[in-house]
Amino acid sequence: MGSWRWWCSLVGIAVCSGVVACTAPAPAPGAAPSPAQSAGPAGFGAPGAASAATAPPPAPERVSVAWVRSLNLAPFNVAWGKGYYEQEGLRIETAEFQSTADVVSALGTGQLDVSVGSVSAGTFNAWQRGVKMIVAAPTSVYPAEGLMPTSVVVRKELWDTGQVRSLADARGRRVAVNARGNITEYTAWLVLGRRGLGLEEVSEQIVPFPDQVAGLANGSIDIMIASEPFGTVAINQGVGVRLEEDQQTIGPIQFTHFIFSEQFAEGRADAATRFLVASLRAARELQGDWVTDPRLAQLLEEQIGFKQELLARSVLPVFPTDFTVRAEELMQFQDALMRMGHLTYSTPLDVRPFVNTTLAERARQQLEARGR
Numbered sequence: 001m002g003s004w005r006w007w008c009s010l011v012g013i014a015v016c017s018g019v020v021a022c023t024a025p026a027p028a029p030g031a032a033p034s035p036a037q038s039a040g041p042a043g044f045g046a047p048g049a050a051s052a053a054t055a056p057p058p059a060p061e062r063v064s065v066a067w068v069r070s071l072n073l074a075p076f077n078v079a080w081g082k083g084y085y086e087q088e089g090l091r092i093e094t095a096e097f098q099s100t101a102d103v104v105s106a107l108g109t110g111q112l113d114v115s116v117g118s119v120s121a122g123t124f125n126a127w128q129r130g131v132k133m134i135v136a137a138p139t140s141v142y143p144a145e146g147l148m149p150t151s152v153v154v155r156k157e158l159w160d161t162g163q164v165r166s167l168a169d170a171r172g173r174r175v176a177v178n179a180r181g182n183i184t185e186y187t188a189w190l191v192l193g194r195r196g197l198g199l200e201e202v203s204e205q206i207v208p209f210p211d212q213v214a215g216l217a218n219g220s221i222d223i224m225i226a227s228e229p230f231g232t233v234a235i236n237q238g239v240g241v242r243l244e245e246d247q248q249t250i251g252p253i254q255f256t257h258f259i260f261s262e263q264f265a266e267g268r269a270d271a272a273t274r275f276l277v278a279s280l281r282a283a284r285e286l287q288g289d290w291v292t293d294p295r296l297a298q299l300l301e302e303q304i305g306f307k308q309e310l311l312a313r314s315v316l317p318v319f320p321t322d323f324t325v326r327a328e329e330l331m332q333f334q335d336a337l338m339r340m341g342h343l344t345y346s347t348p349l350d351v352r353p354f355v356n357t358t359l360a361e362r363a364r365q366q367l368e369a370r371g372r
Contacts, residue, residue, distance in 0.1 A: 057089075058089070060086065060089055060090055060091035061089055061090055061091065061268075061271050062090075062091050062093060063085070063090050063091065063092055063093070063113045063114060063264075063271060063275055064093050064094075064095050064111075064112050064113045064114070065092055065093065065094055065095065065112075065113065065114045065115075065116060066094070066095045066096075066103050066106070066112055066114070066115045066116070066117070067094060067115075067116040067117065068116075068117055069303075069304040069305060070117075070227060070256070070304065071149070071227070071228060071229065071300070071304065071306060071311070071314075071316070071317060072139060072140040072149070072227060072255070072256040072317050073116045073117070073139050073140070073256060074139075074140075074282075074286055074300055074304075074317070074319065075139050075140075075279045075280070075282045075283035075286060075319055076116045076139065076258075076279060076282075077282075077299070077300055077303040077304060078282035078283075078285060078286060078296065078299060078300070079278040079279050079281065079282035080092055080303070081299040081300075081302070081303050082282065082299070084278035084279075084281050084282060085275065085278045087278070088274035088275070088277055088278045089274060090271065090274060090275060090278070095112055103115050103117075104122050104123065104126045104131060104133070105131075106261075107131075107133045107259065107260075107261045108126060108131035108132070108133060108261070108262075109261075110261045110262070110263035110264070110267075111261075112261060113260065113261055113263075113264040113268075114258060114259070114260055114261075114264065114275065115133075115258075115259040116139060116256070116257075116258055116259075117256060117257070117259070118182055118183040118255060118256050118257065119135060119183070119257060119259070119330060119333065120179075120181050120182045120183070121180075121181030121182070121337045121342035121343060122181065123259070124334055124337060124343055124349065125343060125344045125345075127349055127351070127354055128343075128344065128345045128349055132262040132353075132354065133259050133260070133261065133262065133354065134259065134260045134261070134262060134264075134265040134266075134354060134355070134356045135257050135258075135259055135325050135330065135351075135354060135355050135356070136257070136258045136259065136260045136265060136272065136276065136323075136325070136356050136359050136360060137257065137258045137276055137279065137280075137320075137323035137324075137325060137359075137360045137363075138254035138255075138256065138257050138258075138320050138323065138324075138325060138326075139256045139257060139258060139279075139283070139319070139320075140254075140255060140256045140317040140318065140319055140320075141252055141253065141254050141255065141317070141318045141319070141320050142249050142250060142251060142252055142253045142255060142317075142318065143249050143252065143318050144249065144251065144252045145248075145249060146248070146249060147244065147247050147248065147249065147315045148187075148247060148248070148249040148250065148315065149227065149228040149314070149315045149316060149317045150184060150187045150225060150226065150227055150228070150247070150255075151224065151225065151226050151227070151228055151230060151231020151232070151234075151242065151247060151315070152167065152191060152223070152224075152225055152231070152242065152243045152246040152247040153216070153223065153224050153226075153231040153234050153235065153240035153241065153242050153243065154222065154223050154240060154241055154243055155216045155219065155221070155222050155223070155239065155240060156216070156238065156239055156240055156241050157219070158173075158222055159241040164222065164223070164243075165243075166195065166243055166245055166246055167191060167192055167194075167195040167197065167223070167243060167246045168195045168196070168197075170192065170195070170197060170201075170202050170222075170223055171197060171201050171202065172201070172202065172203060173202055173203060173222040173223055174202075174203045174205050174220070174221045174222045174223070175188065175192075175202040175203065175204055175205065175221070175222065175223045175224075175225065176204075176205040176206075176207040176212045176215060176221040176223065176224045176225065176226070177204065177205075177206065177207075177225050177226075178206070178207065178208055178209050178212075178226065179206060180204075180206060180342065181337060181340070181342040183255045183256070183333075184225060184226070184227065185199070185340070186333060186336050186337070187225065187250060187255075188204075188225045189336055189340060190250045190336075191225070191246050191247075191250065194246070195246070199340065205220075205221050207221060207224075209226045209227060209230045210230065212224040212226050212230060212234070213230055213233050213234045213237065213239065213240075216234050216239040216240045217237065217239040223243075224240065228314045228315050228316070228317075229306055229310050229311065229313075229314035231247075231314075231315075232310065232313050232314040232315070233310070236310075236313070247315075252318075253329055254320070254325065254326055254329055257325070258275075258276070258279065260272055260356070260359075265356050265359065269359065272359050273359050273362045273363050273366070274363075276323060276359055276360055276362075276363035277363045277366050277367050279323075279363075280321075280323050280360070280363050280364065280367055281367055281372055283319045283320060283321060283323070284321050284367075284372065286319040287319065287321065291308070291311050291312050291316065292312075294308075297311060297312075322360070322364060323360035323363065323364065324357055324360060324361075325355050325356075325357055325360070327351055327352050327355045330351045330354075330355070331348070331351055334348055334349065334351065335348065
C-alpha cells in the first residue's frame, strides 16, 4: 500500500511549511529512538529484558501507524519520542497515504494497524459499507470551558474597520476550513449555529491550515477556523484577530482518536493494549502546564515542528487521562454530518459495534498496576 517512510502530512494537511518551521526530523520509521528518547524513569525498562545468562527478548512487534503532524496527537508523539512503544515491545512504522479514502481502505483490509486522527464522514460511510474500523481511544478533547484549540480568527482589516466583530457578521463572508466532512467543519457548523447561521449562509473555502494564515494576509479569506497553533501564528503575524466569544468551547468533545483496524484490535489485542498503555502513559504526562516542561516541549518541537515559544502562546488541547471513547458523541457527529449532506445513507448507524472500550480499560489497569 505504498512504501513505509517518514512523512509530513496526511490527507493534504501540510504542517511543515513556511508558516511553521520544522526544526528537526523525527526518528526514521522503525529506527530505535536515541538514548535520550528511550530513557524512561528508573526501574521501568523494556518488557522482556533479560540478563546475559537468559535467552534474548523477542523481536519487537511491528505496528504500522498513519498520523498527521498535529498538536492534537501529542500523546502519540510523546510516547514514540520517549521510547514508550519500544518499552512495550512494539516497533512503530509510519505510513504515508494521499487521501482519507486510502487510509480507510488500508485500515479496512488490515494493511494499516492504526490511524491517529479524526473520525470523518469517510469513516461513517465506510462503516455503512461494512468496513469495520475500531475507535479505540480519544487522543484530545476540547476543554469544558474557556477557549478551544480550534481558532476562530478574522482578517485584521475587517476587525479594524468594524465590518466583522463576531461570527454574527459572517454571512456571505469567505470562511475557511481545511476539509469537508471532518471535525473542523463540524466545529465550524456548531460555532456558526450559535450565531444563528448555517454553513450554506457563508462562502465556505477549503484551505489547508498553513495556507489559511496566508489567506488572511492576502485577503483571499475573511475568517479562518483552524487547529492551533495556526490561529496564534496569524495573530502573531498581525494579519488576524481572535474572535474570543466565538472561540469559546463547544463542550468537552473528543475530537481526535486512535482508530484501529479490526485485525489489530481483535486479532492482535495484546499488542493493541500495549500500544494504548504506552500512549496513555504519555497522555498522563501532558497534563497541567506541561508546555513549561523543557523536555516535553523540545520533543514536540522536534516531532511536529512547532517551536516551544509558539506553543507557549497557543490555546492547547486537553489530553484525556482515561482513554474512554464516548459513543454518544460519535452519534451526534453522525447526525450533524447527515444534516450537512456528507453521508451516503439516511438511516443512522448504531456506532457501538465500531467502538472498543475494553482495550483502553485493560491499558488503564496495566498502567495503574505499575503505579503510573
